[in-house]
Amino acid sequence: MTAGETPAFDLAIVGGGPVGLFLALAAEQAGLRPVVLEARSAADGLRDDRSLALSWSSCLRLGRAGAAAPAGSEAGEIRTIHVSQAGHPGRTQFSCDEAGIPLLGRVVGYGDLVRSLADAGEGRFPVHYEHKVLSIAQHDGGVELHTSAGTHRARTAVVADGSGALLADAGFTTTTKDYGVHALVARVRTDRGPGTVAYERFCQHGPLAVLPRGQDHAVVWTLPADRAVELTEAADGRFLSQLQDAFGWRAGRFVAVRDRGTYPLVLRRTMPLARGRIVVIGNAAQTLHPVAGQGLNLGIRDARSVLAALQAAGSGDPFARYGARRERDRTAVVGFTDLLAEVFSVNMPGLPGLRALGLEALDLLPGARRHFARALAIDATR
Ligand SMILES: Cc1cc2nc3c(=O)[nH]c(=O)nc-3n(C[C@H](O)[C@H](O)[C@H](O)COP(=O)(O)OP(=O)(O)OC[C@H]3O[C@@H](n4cnc5c(N)ncnc54)[C@H](O)[C@@H]3O)c2cc1C
Numbered sequence: 001m002t003a004g005e006t007p008a009f010d011l012a013i014v015g016g017g018p019v020g021l022f023l024a025l026a027a028e029q030a031g032l033r034p035v036v037l038e039a040r041s042a043a044d045g046l047r048d049d050r051s052l053a054l055s056w057s058s059c060l061r062l063g064r065a066g067a068a069a070p071a072g073s074e075a076g077e078i079r080t081i082h083v084s085q086a087g088h089p090g091r092t093q094f095s096c097d098e099a100g101i102p103l104l105g106r107v108v109g110y111g112d113l114v115r116s117l118a119d120a121g122e123g124r125f126p127v128h129y130e131h132k133v134l135s136i137a138q139h140d141g142g143v144e145l146h147t148s149a150g151t152h153r154a155r156t157a158v159v160a161d162g163s164g165a166l167l168a169d170a171g172f173t174t175t176t177k178d179y180g181v182h183a184l185v186a187r188v189r190t191d192r193g194p195g196t197v198a199y200e201r202f203c204q205h206g207p208l209a210v211l212p213r214g215q216d217h218a219v220v221w222t223l224p225a226d227r228a229v230e231l232t233e234a235a236d237g238r239f240l241s242q243l244q245d246a247f248g249w250r251a252g253r254f255v256a257v258r259d260r261g262t263y264p265l266v267l268r269r270t271m272p273l274a275r276g277r278i279v280v281i282g283n284a285a286q287t288l289h290p291v292a293g294q295g296l297n298l299g300i301r302d303a304r305s306v307l308a309a310l311q312a313a314g315s316g317d318p319f320a321r322y323g324a325r326r327e328r329d330r331t332a333v334v335g336f337t338d339l340l341a342e343v344f345s346v347n348m349p350g351l352p353g354l355r356a357l358g359l360e361a362l363d364l365l366p367g368a369r370r371h372f373a374r375a376l377a378i379d380a381t382r
Contacts, residue, residue: 156310283299
């Protein structure tokens with residue numbers, strides 16, 4: 001880009017996943033000109049049916065950007081979170097009434113959420129599908145993005161590609177910790193219907209979440225890779241009886257299963273969060289263990305912070321202090337999810353008893369429960 005040439009866009013967003021599309025909506029609403037470059041076709045992004053728990057704050061933020069969190073027959077409401085551990089006493093639960101909010105969160109399908117965000121952006125900003133970004137170069141006054149279908153220029157590039165794979169050549173580094181387990185996801189039906197309770201049960205290899213979604217429950221089950229593959233391919237009856245053994249009967253009898261799949265679980269962090277006019281957000285900045293369902297919620301806060309930095313910058317460098325500001329929130333959430341993933345999957349002698357004590361103590365302290373519920377559902381202070 002030559003000096004004096006004005007880029008057509010303020011923001012080029014790499015990745016039309018939920019975080020990239022949310023940023024585009026919020027940026028357009030703030031009077032900026034975003035463009036989204038997405039590698040997949042419009043239909044491909046909608047096929048992912050993983051279930052996501054959105055916190056109450058994230059639901060409000062989506063609404064303010066003009067895109068409601070999907071509701072109706074394919075979504076669920078979380079009014080209570082029930083936490084227990086398999087084979088040992090100790091349980092606690094958090095409720096929206098205790099937290100003083102209408103809901104703790106909603107469960108939505110990834111594809112439904114992407115559709116809702118893309119529909120809300122229709123006519124407000126361009127989304128170029130099948131434009132895989134291959135490299136990003138910085139020049140005086142902006143960035144140049146080379147894609148599989150041409151070159152785009154903007155003042156700032158925001159990488160929301162889910163992995164940060166693009167960034168190695170732009171001076172960013174990534175650290176990865178492999179948890180050595182997979183998340184087996186599925187939709188299951190019980191003889192009682194889904195209700196509004198989200199269950200988090202800590203089992204031998206890590207957490208097992210059973211979330212209300214439509215007429216079903218969404219299951220996210222942490223298992224060693226070979227066992228996850230075996231149960232993904234098992235006959236329905238065998239899968240359901242193994243799930244019942246691990247989870248127990250608190251949601252009723254599991255009677256049907258569909259849409260099984262697996263995801264390897266890693267903790268990945270990209271450093272720094274910004275370099276010049278390139279900034280990284282969402283799963284590209286950090287990929288978390290899904291325990292406590294915080295990845296997308298954190299990504300939505302990343303997007304808000306990018307926007308705040310751009311709005312506050314004037315003619316200065318918008319991202320000079322961005323990394324330091326975001327690091328506090330990211331470190332807290334990464335630390336919390338990593339601790340939960342590790343503490344509840346280690347089975348040293350005496351540890352289950354300590355965990356049981358912790359859960360019982362929390363259950364006896366309404367103030368602590370209220371604080372916990374609000375921390376999970378409302379993150380307005382971060
Ligand atoms: C099993 C499981 C359960 C989860 N549950 C929860 C939950 O309950 N709550 C929660 O908050 N989070 C949850 N998460 C995390 C959540 O899915 C992610 O945090 C979220 O999808 C991140 O969104 P993103 O837009 O940053 O990235 P992605 O969703 O990965 O989207 C990235 C997009 O970028 C595109 N792309 C990639 N490379 C390029 C390129 N070079 N050029 C252009 N486009 C590109 C991709 O095609 C994709 O569309 C869960 C994750 C898993 C695996």
